[in-house]
Amino acid sequence: MVQRKAKQKTKQKGGAEWSHNHDHRLCIVDALDRAADLCAGRGARLTSIRRRVLELIWSSHRPIGAYSLLEVLKQERANAAPPTIYRALEFLLEQGLIHRIESQNAYIGCPNPDPDQQHKGMFLICTDCGNAVELEETKIDRLLRNSASNQGFVIESRTVEAAGLCPECQVS
Numbered sequence: 654m655v656q657r658k659a660k661q662k663t664k665q666k667g668g669a670e671w672s673h674n675h676d677h678r679l680c681i682v683d684a685l686d687r688a689a690d691l692c693a694g695r696g697a698r699l700t701s702i703r704r705r706v707l708e709l710i711w712s713s714h715r716p717i718g719a720y721s722l723l724e725v726l727k728q729e730r731a732n733a734a735p736p737t738i739y740r741a742l743e744f745l746l747e748q749g750l751i752h753r754i755e756s757q758n759a760y761i762g763c764p765n766p767d768p769d770q771q772h773k774g775m776f777l778i779c780t781d782c783g784n785a786v787e788l789e790e791t792k793i794d795r796l797l798r799n800s801a802s803n804q805g806f807v808i809e810s811r812t813v814e815a816a817g818l819c820p821e822c823q824v825s
């Protein structure tokens with residue numbers, strides 16, 4: 654067992670999450686801890702396969718597609734098939750533990766799954782290193798909803814994904 658660091662919600666200051674050489678093991682440990690807590694609180698079953706898929710998605714900050722997940726899983730479990738992956742992804746999406754990056758048809762771990770209320774992420778995606786960082790969406794979301802409601806429009810789904818260069822890739 655990995656000795657768990659004292660639970661500290663380290664709010665990184667602007668841009669720190671882009672760092673290419675942060676200790677990513679901590680991101681993974683944190684994500685799996687949060688997932689276990691959240692599922693336990695809801696009485697949802699985080700089975701070993703669901704947990705493993707979540708861990709694979711968290712293996713980096715780059716969105717990963719279902720096919721790549723399947724490739725890895727097949728080497729570990731001979732009976733892994735597309736439905737295995739899709740059921741696990743569906744569960745993780747339902748629990749708000751991951752988000753779908755529409756523009757890439759790929760998945761990314763949510764760093765702030767909310768136990769009470771689901772959110773759909775908004776993302777900055779680096780076209781060079783491929784990392785994607787989720788934005789705090791409350792303000793932008795409220796703005797979008799208010800503007801839409803001024804038009805008498807009710808938003809049912811929305812995708813906000815911005816492509817560009819992260820701080821690290823701008824210097825290299």
Ligand SMILES: [Zn+2]
Nearest residue numbers: 675676677680
């Ligand atoms: Zn990380």
Ligand SMILES: [Zn+2]
Nearest residue numbers: 763764765774
């Ligand atoms: Zn999120």
Ligand SMILES: [Zn+2]
Nearest residue numbers: 779782819822
């Ligand atoms: Zn980058």
